[in-house]
Amino acid sequence: MGNMRITFKRPNGLIARVLLSTFIVALAIAQPVFSNTAHAANEPTDEGFALQVSPSPLVQTIKPGQTSTFDLQIRNTNSQQQNLKMGLRSFTVDGTTGAVQLGDKSPSDVAQFVTFSDPTFTTQAGQIFTQRVVVATPASAGFTYSFAITVSQQNPPKAVKGNTSIQGSVAVFTLLSVDRPGAVRKLELSQFAATKHAFEYLPASFDLKLKNSGNTLVQPSGTIYIQRHSDDKKPLAAIQLNKAGGFILPGSTRQLTTEWNDGFPHYISTTEDGKTSRRLSWAGGDFTKLRIGRYTAKLVAVYDDGQRDVPITSEVTFWVIPWRMLLILVVILAIILVGVATILRKSTKAIKRNTKGHAAQK
Numbered sequence: 001m002g003n004m005r006i007t008f009k010r011p012n013g014l015i016a017r018v019l020l021s022t023f024i025v026a027l028a029i030a031q032p033v034f035s036n037t038a039h040a041a042n043e044p045t046d047e048g049f050a051l052q053v054s055p056s057p058l059v060q061t062i063k064p065g066q067t068s069t070f071d072l073q074i075r076n077t078n079s080q081q082q083n084l085k086m087g088l089r090s091f092t093v094d095g096t097t098g099a100v101q102l103g104d105k106s107p108s109d110v111a112q113f114v115t116f117s118d119p120t121f122t123t124q125a126g127q128i129f130t131q132r133v134v135v136a137t138p139a140s141a142g143f144t145y146s147f148a149i150t151v152s153q154q155n156p157p158k159a160v161k162g163n164t165s166i167q168g169s170v171a172v173f174t175l176l177s178v179d180r181p182g183a184v185r186k187l188e189l190s191q192f193a194a195t196k197h198a199f200e201y202l203p204a205s206f207d208l209k210l211k212n213s214g215n216t217l218v219q220p221s222g223t224i225y226i227q228r229h230s231d232d233k234k235p236l237a238a239i240q241l242n243k244a245g246g247f248i249l250p251g252s253t254r255q256l257t258t259e260w261n262d263g264f265p266h267y268i269s270t271t272e273d274g275k276t277s278r279r280l281s282w283a284g285g286d287f288t289k290l291r292i293g294r295y296t297a298k299l300v301a302v303y304d305d306g307q308r309d310v311p312i313t314s315e316v317t318f319w320v321i322p323w324r325m326l327l328i329l330v331v332i333l334a335i336i337l338v339g340v341a342t343i344l345r346k347s348t349k350a351i352k353r354n355t356k357g358h359a360a361q362k
Helices: 323-361
Strands: 027-034 051-054 058-062 067-076 082-089 092-095 100-102 113-117 122-123 127-137 144-153 165-178 187-193 202-214 222-227 235-241 254-262 266-272 277-283 293-302 309-320
Touching: 051 165, 058 067, 058 277, 067 277, 092 144, 113 235, 127 254, 165 235, 187 293, 187 309, 202 293, 202 309
Parallel strands: 058 165
Antiparallel strands: 027 165, 051 067, 067 127, 082 122, 082 144, 092 100, 113 127, 144 165, 187 202, 202 254, 222 235, 222 293, 266 277, 293 309
């Protein structure tokens, strides 16, 4: 494997401004609650749960020893009043899939300096409530903080015996970057490889593993070029790297998988009844895109280390061999050749017989 370089666009402003928005998405969490206790008729409850929260994710730069405030707009899209409460939760990110797993506990480090102007509040149907997030950053703050802000029901409905109740919650994943000296952005390439040495048909897929060995967030970007040869001036395809624009948390490794599927024919995946299947698609019929032979995938990526754009490059070769199609063509060609040979042999024999017959008559 060659040396790889990755390039990231330098953010405007101080070091800690390159941050925040990693694998962050607003999500609705449904938690089944089973209970043998009957529902009390006179107990206040929220029936139904529907909210929209923005911005999501929440990505901000803060300064040590200072207090900052940020606004969340919480819109009640339900048809009735909602009694809500704010909370903090930890989360983890799967380095392979990028999937976010919300934790069950409040992050102890963040809970000491992140509070809300209205920890509990009520919104009417259609109302937009402005919730102020107050961050009193300690002077000894670290470089980055990642956690989730939750908005949930104050009085979730309890389950009637034998039934299931749903507790609604919305999580706004949050990344805070501390603007302080000493931030180190460093990205290392752990792996760049094709998932197979040879593919029968496209898509051809590639695994890229990047490790953030610094102490603040890093955002990889770049392109994977598909070429016949390493020194080709015009690539066959250009595949964008990290299209979602995610960040990699300090000390973590992220695997990015990309595919090249611009070929004829190519496999497409379909999901039905929760089951994913793959079939060969001949749509388009563009034989100029029949992929066969040896190819080179060239990675050109960059990241900003706070001083300059640092490039990372690497290459990997792979083959596309539609062996079943070639086997059918070989069989057809063999049948044609056998047929031609048979016809020629019979014709030769007939000519010889005719020649001998003419000679005998003379």
